[in-house]
Amino acid sequence: MSHELGKLPYSYDALEPYIDAQTMELHYTKHHQGYVNNLNNALSKNPELSKWKIEDLLSHLDRVPESIRSAVRNNGGGHYNHSIFWSTLAPANSSNNAPSGNLCDAIDSQFGSFSNCKDQLCSAALSRFGSGWAWLALNKVNRLEILSTANQDNPISDGMCPIFGIDVWEHAYYLKYQNRRADYVNAIFNVLNWKEISERYSNACVLASALRH
Numbered sequence: 001m002s003h004e005l006g007k008l009p010y011s012y013d014a015l016e017p018y019i020d021a022q023t024m025e026l027h028y029t030k031h032h033q034g035y036v037n038n039l040n041n042a043l044s045k046n047p048e049l050s051k052w053k054i055e056d057l058l059s060h061l062d063r064v065p066e067s068i069r070s071a072v073r074n075n076g077g078g079h080y081n082h083s084i085f086w087s088t089l090a091p092a093n094s095s096n097n098a099p100s101g102n103l104c105d106a107i108d109s110q111f112g113s114f115s116n117c118k119d120q121l122c123s124a125a126l127s128r129f130g131s132g133w134a135w136l137a138l139n140k141v142n143r144l145e146i147l148s149t150a151n152q153d154n155p156i157s158d159g160m161c162p163i164f165g166i167d168v169w170e171h172a173y174y175l176k177y178q179n180r181r182a183d184y185v186n187a188i189f190n191v192l193n194w195k196e197i198s199e200r201y202s203n204a205c206v207l208a209s210a211l212r213h
């Protein structure tokens with residue numbers, strides 16, 4: 001089994017004007033496809049790992065042979081992170097512009113308000129030096145946590161469950177925003193798919209609860 005680039009759930013220009021079509025096309029067809037190709041190439045010499053799901057590989061990097069561990073961490077992370085990213089974005093839509101259900105309650109209870117949560121996510125995205133991601137994740141004690149990771153690392157490698165992430169590699173924004181990462185990070189809040197993100201949170205809670213029993 002080889003890993004595959006999933007279908008993009010919207011057209012390249014669907015997130016305009018916040019994310020431009022050229023960036024979307026390059027990001028998806030070159031960067032994400034590149035991670036998938038490099039991951040499959042690394043795994044090709046280790047057929048015993050070919051049945052592992054991407055989540056299993058990244059949760060158990062210590063069980064991946066050292067000779068390909070960095071390649072799996074970077075390219076497997078790149079594949080997993082971008083798969084989450086595409087699914088948690090959607091064309092701007094006023095009925096899908098804020099958290100709902102359990103996620104809405106958890107954000108209010110832990111951060112005081114959605115606005116505080118957003119501020120902390122923006123801060124995590126802006127303070128990441130160099131390339132990486134800002135995340136909203138469910139941590140080991142089932143609380144929401146905002147963090148950032150370097151390169152293509154994912155919170156799943158630290159035992160957390162990623163709810164959604166903001167890609168702050170320059171390839172995600174440089175064509176349109178150049179060095180203005182803050183403008184890009186603020187803009188992306190217009191195209192977050194809160195229906196999907198809220199569902200991911202509910203599913204993560206169910207999974208975490210099942211694991212505890």
Ligand SMILES: [Fe+2]
Pocket residue numbers: 027031082167169171172
């Ligand atoms: Fe990216």
